[in-house]
Amino acid sequence: MKEPGKKNNSARPEEWVDLYGDILFRFAYGRTLNPELAEDLVQETFLSALRSKSSFKGSSSLKTWLIAILKNKTIDHFRRVAFEQPAAGFPGDGDPIIDLFDKQGKWITEPTRWEDDPQKLVENDQFWHTVQNCIAGIPDRLAHIFTLRELNEMTTPEITELMDITQQNCWTLLHRARLSMKQCLNVKWFTK
Amino acid sequence: MYTCKQVTGLISQSLDHKLSFRQKIGMYLHLSMCKLCSRHKKQMAFLKQLLDLNKKQPDTIHHSMNLSETKKEEIKRCIREHTHS
The missing domain is CATH 1.10.10.10 (Winged helix-like DNA-binding domain superfamily/Winged helix DNA-binding domain)
Known part of the structure; x- marks a missing residue:
């Protein structure tokens, strides 16, 4: 499918998955290079989009909106990882x-x-x-x-x-x- | 005069911020005389080119990667549950 623009903006949430699932997955994969993590981020993105559906004004395309959510989800994930990581264990080994x-x-x-x-x-x-x-x-x-x-x-x-x-x-x-x-x-x- | 070790540090930093005039001159002076560091610099640029394409065109580069059917079904099920509750 080629660049579904605004024509899909009124698609039902269930249809989002077939319309944008692969695009979002490739995007998440590029940022994590981890297929399992990428899948989870895509799932979180769709569910989060569903909850905040009313905030989608339709001024951008649905795809752009979903990708913006995915970007945030990805950064949130890495922020959590950074938080859980001990600050110690500084380079030293394997330098x-x-x-x-x-x-x-x-x-x-x-x-x-x-x-x-x-x-x-x-x-x-x-x-x-x-x-x-x-x-x-x-x-x-x-x-x-x-x-x-x-x-x-x-x-x-x-x-x-x-x-x-x-x-x-x-x-x-x-x-x-x-x-x-x-x-x-x-x-x-x-x-x- | 910078050492190879210092120059590789500058090559990396040049990817993150603008080097000072002194640093730049020192780096290029070293590179003009050092084949190994020049090769290293080219290789870093090569990797950066690949990583930039990955950031900018993930949809093209990873076109053969798809969200698995199982995951798609799982997400659709979640969406249905959410909309009907």
């Missing part, structure tokens, strides 16, 4: 910087060459599955900050507030997260 550079700050593990076409790669489900595996494999705090910044559209000021950390700390954590992810993808995908 990618220690493994990558010597005392003089030179590369120990040199970046190897990658040959891949981004256009082909981006639609390869297997690649995104590998990204998910890598996120699951790095320390929780790094996985969390990577998800907020690189999968969701959060800015660093928003992240510092959500995670209650300083800006410098946020940049450092992001640097470690990106290096960890790059190393993992290097091993599990690009040089495989």
Whole structure:
């Protein structure tokens, strides 16, 4: 189905699922890379939309409205995760910087060459599955900050507030997260 | 003169905020002489490109992913219960 615009704005809530279920799911999947979590977020979105149906004015399309709810649900989810996460257990273990550079700050593990076409790669489900595996494999705090910044559209000021950390700390954590992810993808995908 | 370790930190920070003039000059000076850091920078840009597409066009990129039929039925059932109560 192509871009159902405002013509579906009057669809009954039951019909929402067939009209927008897949679109919302792909959107949630992109932000979590976790199919089970994505499904739950979509379910929460529909039920929340149903409860606040009267606030939908029809000035935007139903799809836009549902996606806005889904975005909030996703951020709420990650906010809860951040809250439950112990602030301790700070990098230390599994610090990618220690493994990558010597005392003089030179590369120990040199970046190897990658040959891949981004256009082909981006639609390869297997690649995104590998990204998910890598996120699951790095320390929780790094996985969390990577998800907020690189999968969701959060800015660093928003992240510092959500995670209650300083800006410098946020940049450092992001640097470690990106290096960890790059190393993992290097091993599990690009040089495989 | 920045080390490779410091430059990778700056490469990452350049994705989050504008670097100072000094940082930029130092970074590019290092990159002009260091093949490995240049490669690393390209790879980070490559990953960013993929992640940006994932953020902007999830519907196109993940077109083969669908909400499972079981979940669809479950959600419809919830909606029906809600509307009839």
